[in-house]
Amino acid sequence: MYKFTTLTALCSVALAARPFLNEPDTGIELILGTDNLTTLPPLSNVVGLPDFDFIARQHLAPENYTYYRNGAAGEWSYRNNLEVFQRVTSRPRVLVNVSQVSTTLGTTILGQNFSAPFFICPCARGEVGNVNGELGLVQGAADGDILYIPSGYSSTPLGELAAARVANGSYEQTMWPQTYLTSNDTETQIYFDEIAAGGFSAIVFTIDSAAAGVRHRADRFGAGSVNTAFDGFTWEYYEKLKTMTKLPIVLKGIQTVEDALLAVEHGAPAIVLSNHGGRNLDTSPSSLEIAYEIHEQAPQVFNQTEVLADGGVRYGSDVLKLMALGVKAVGLGRPFMYANIYGTEGVRHAIERLKFEVMNDAAHLGLQDIHDVSMKHFKWAPNFWYS
Numbered sequence: 283m284y285k286f287t288t289l290t291a292l293c294s295v296a297l298a299a300r301p302f303l304n305e306p307d308t309g310i311e312l313i314l315g316t317d318n319l320t321t322l323p324p325l326s327n328v329v330g331l332p333d334f335d336f337i338a339r340q341h342l343a344p345e346n347y348t349y350y351r352n353g354a355a356g357e358w359s360y361r362n363n364l365e366v367f368q369r370v371t372s373r374p375r376v377l378v379n380v381s382q383v384s385t386t387l388g389t390t391i392l393g394q395n396f397s398a399p400f401f402i403c404p405c406a407r408g409e410v411g412n413v414n415g416e417l418g419l420v421q422g423a424a425d426g427d428i429l430y431i432p433s434g435y436s437s438t439p440l441g442e443l444a445a446a447r448v449a450n451g452s453y454e455q456t457m458w459p460q461t462y463l464t465s466n467d468t469e470t471q472i473y474f475d476e477i478a479a480g481g482f483s484a485i486v487f488t489i490d491s492a493a494a495g496v497r498h499r500a501d502r503f504g505a506g507s508v509n510t511a512f513d514g515f516t517w518e519y520y521e522k523l524k525t526m527t528k529l530p531i532v533l534k535g536i537q538t539v540e541d542a543l544l545a546v547e548h549g550a551p552a553i554v555l556s557n558h559g560g561r562n563l564d565t566s567p568s569s570l571e572i573a574y575e576i577h578e579q580a581p582q583v584f585n586q587t588e589v590l591a592d593g594g595v596r597y598g599s600d601v602l603k604l605m606a607l608g609v610k611a612v613g614l615g616r617p618f619m620y621a622n623i624y625g626t627e628g629v630r631h632a633i634e635r636l637k638f639e640v641m642n643d644a645a646h647l648g649l650q651d652i653h654d655v656s657m658k659h660f661k662w663a664p665n666f667w668y669s
């Protein structure tokens with residue numbers, strides 16, 4: 283009887299769902315406390331990207347923090363985006379000479395060189411976190427030499443973003459403005475021309491937002507989305523858009539292997555696997571799951587177009603897991619919006635911390651070059667999602 287009750291108790295502990303932790307406990311509360319941080323703590327306290335979330339929650343007004351933090355409905359996708367990475371474990375190889383790995387972080391995306399395989403995702407309303415809107419993100423991305431994709435709903439107007447671009451050697455900083463578009467072709471043409479005239483080198487068309495996101499947390503705080511229309515866009519419309527600009531139009535928000543194949547068929551130069559940070563359709567898959575599905579069912583896609591991905595990326599090992607499947611570069615949204623509360627310094631710090639993690643995690647995996655990361659370096663359970 284005693285054995286049976288002990289066994290039952292152990293089983294119920296094992297079967298109980300682990301509580302969700304927005305930021306895993308690594309001791310930040312012991313250093314910063316849990317009272318409102320009216321004054322921002324020094325960046326030396328920020329040792330990893332989740333720390334920016336902790337600080338943002340203590341520092342921003344609740345409705346402002348909620349605007350960045352919220353996800354769709356019960357936020358199952360938001361949580362899954364974060365947790366899915368922990369369901370894939372590493373297979374580190376040892377006694378490999380990794381002394382040069384830190385020199386291999388550089389990545390080319392659509393023919394443009396960057397210092398790291400990660401970028402800043404488009405996130406609306408920079409002013410919610412910083413009175414200078416997106417300017418800290420522009421300068422921080424320039425300093426860290428990474429790609430920044432400003433949102434079509436940025437607080438800083440496109441002209442000012444163009445003017446803020448920083449010269450990088452002989453060429454201007456690379457940024458790709460994101461857009462949702464309306465069905466008004468005249469407006470779209472004006473916008474595309476403005477983007478080209480601003481010296482930007484690609485357009486990112488977000489296609490995962492066919493309607494308003496159902497956002498319980500946001501509605502509670504009056505912090506809902508600005509994008510509320512029902513879309514009428516189709517693949518044929520994408521063909522038409524391509525005739526309206528010479529710039530490559532990247533498709534952001536691919537969530538199935540079928541649509542990845544359609545994107546290839548329609549000549550998309552690059553796609554972003556994304557469920558919009560879990561903000562649009564609850565239970566939509568994380569980009570790790572989407573990349574896995576493509577890897578299993580149509581791996582040629584990774585050679586036929588440049589595959590980027592975002593959602594829930596917080597650690598160096600997350601970046602490497604996506605790259606192992608064939609993803610070229612990985613985007614982060616919320617961590618950079620929280621970092622931008624500090625302005626340029628915060629964004630730069632976030633980039634430095636993530637570079638540090640990517641190169642050190644790569645070394646621990648036994649990689650001489652981060653671009654050699656592959657399926658061999660991780661353990662993929664046959665059906666790892668929602669397990």
Ligand SMILES: Cc1cc2nc3c(=O)[nH]c(=O)nc-3n(C[C@H](O)[C@H](O)[C@H](O)COP(=O)(O)O)c2cc1C
Nearest residue numbers: 350403404405406433488558559593594614615616
């Ligand atoms: C506050 C906020 C605003 C966003 N605004 C946009 C937007 O204007 N356009 C867009 O394509 N995606 C937008 N996104 C989605 C991001 O580009 C990206 O897909 C997502 O944030 C990645 O997940 P992560 O925040 O967990 O890194 C937004 C995300 C957040 C958090």
